[in-house]
Amino acid sequence: MSTQTSTRPVALRCSGLVKRFTDVTAVNGLDLEVFAGECFGLLGPNGAGKTTTVEILEGLTPSDEGEVELLGRHWTSGNDRALRERIGVQLQETQLAEKVTVVETLRLFRSFYQRGHGVDEVIHTVALEEKRNARVGKLSGGQKQRLAVACALVSDPELLFLDEPTTGLDPQARLSLWDIVEKFRAGGGTILLTTHYMEEAERLCDRVAIMDHGKMIALGTPAELIESLGADQIIEFSVTKELEEDPVQRLPAVSHLHKRSDVYALTVSEIGVALPALLAEIERQQSELVTLTTHQATLEDVFVSLTGRMLRDG
């Protein structure tokens, strides 16, 4: 891993990043390194400091401490414009003007850059050809978000920032946005993406940093992070009578037991061994099974095991 990092070119690096607001420290000593050509995910619940981090990296918010290096440059008031030419930005809360059309919006954004894609090319990339002359106010949530990404892509950026690009979108709209991101990545672009959707990070990201309370609590590929649980299956179950936890934890192939309200989550390496043993143990404790589900371990489970909370709890 370390030999790999030294040879790969770095598109974005920050170290010791701190940002304090009056009532909270949003970012608390963050170090990140994003390699050129990778899709890097910042994962964490709402309020973890993802958006503040991204806006510092984008040069929109000054940090209190720490350094940011972007495409080999730093944010200063001097060469900002040259640097902005090379990055594409989608902000979490931007609402584009409603009375203008898709093509008019993109023409405006395109005009800010020296070089970039043709407006119609980008409209094609984000599959908005049919809405080319529709007003922004008439677009669906997914279409608006695709337009927001198109505005970020129109300059043909080297580095693309996407801040929760699919939050609040239906599954279909989410899929079509993922396609756009994957196309950009396939074309050699670097992406920094924030999300609180696990499946999004697993699908899109080469590497993921998990953030909580302004700090990074885990870093690796999705597979590495899941592997770090020492297991690949999760059994979730509930029972009629509360279980004594110690014997359950000592069952074969079980690495971790976590109880959240009345649902037990058992992290196991071999489900074929653990499941019969669990059923026998429940019977031995004279309890009865109410519900039982199993699933492949996900980043969500990683987050739960690291923080004891669910991601969506925030």
Place this chain on the structure above:
Amino acid sequence: MDETTDISHAKTQKRQEETKTLHPLVELTLMRVREFLREKEAVFWVFIFPVLMTFALGIAFRNTAPDKTLVAIEGEDAKATELASVLSRSPEISASVLSPEQAAQALRSGKVSIVVKPTNDSFEYHFDPTRPESRTARLLVDDALQRGKGRTDVVSVGEQKITEPGARYVDFLVPGLIGMNLMGSGLWGLGFTVVIARSRKLLKRFAATPMHRSHYLLSFMLSRLIFLVLEVAAVIIFASLAFGFTVRGSWLSVTLITMLGGFTFSGIGLLVAARPTTIEGVSGLMNFIMLPMWLLSGTFFSSERFPHVLQPFIQALPLTALNNVLRALMNEGASLSSNWIPIGILLFWCVISFIVALKIFRWQ
């Protein structure tokens, strides 16, 4: 296969040619113009409303024979009736006989301007000297009564009544309405647009691009310039068709001054919108700035009527300066050079507000 890709490629190329982008300043200005024209309410307030206002006020104060002065005579005896017939001989007076209570009530509520009370051999006038129409009524009534008792003029004087175009109320009103309109559209137009863009994080999004920030602010000036020509023309054309309003000064001077006025209020609008993040915040601030000018800057009547101590403040207001120059140009046919003081005041506001707005402008 190759053929189809070739065709689609050619198609894309052709379409790219169709949607060339222009200079960012032009694109930004176009955006302003489009957003404005597609907002029906804004079009109403900027173009239709001032025309309606000119119409309503022009009709309300159109030049008909002056209204008669209403006089009450107190008492119900023959003396009072005789007095009424003496007064009614004057073409400018309409007199009625009322009981003391009715007369007092009519005076209080403004139904009559003066009450005449017959005494033994003379009269007593009851009136409120702070009401201009009451003071006029006193003079008219006194004159009529004295003449009735046999007074004659010592010197006979000639009279010439002037109601020609250029000196009527509507002629006074139109430049004032144009000034007020330039203030309103500059402040509302800029203030709201900027604050809405800020609250929707659109300003922040622009700040994340290599856009020149001055281009963004300049685009407001340019789009204002386009609409300013139209909104001023709408009022002038309407007033000349409906009321025979004429511009006596040179059109070039009038154009230059409306542009200066438009820029000045755009600058003030930008200043007002430089910091607030909510519509409520900017509305309050705009009302705070505009209210004194609505009241004091002489849109509907001359600002000279306000107390002397207030005059330095009133004359320093940009709307007073604009109204004064516009009236001088339109009504009196004055030259720009003879109005250098109010022009200087406007230039001062224009430059200062822009510089300060640029310095303190909040992009997020």
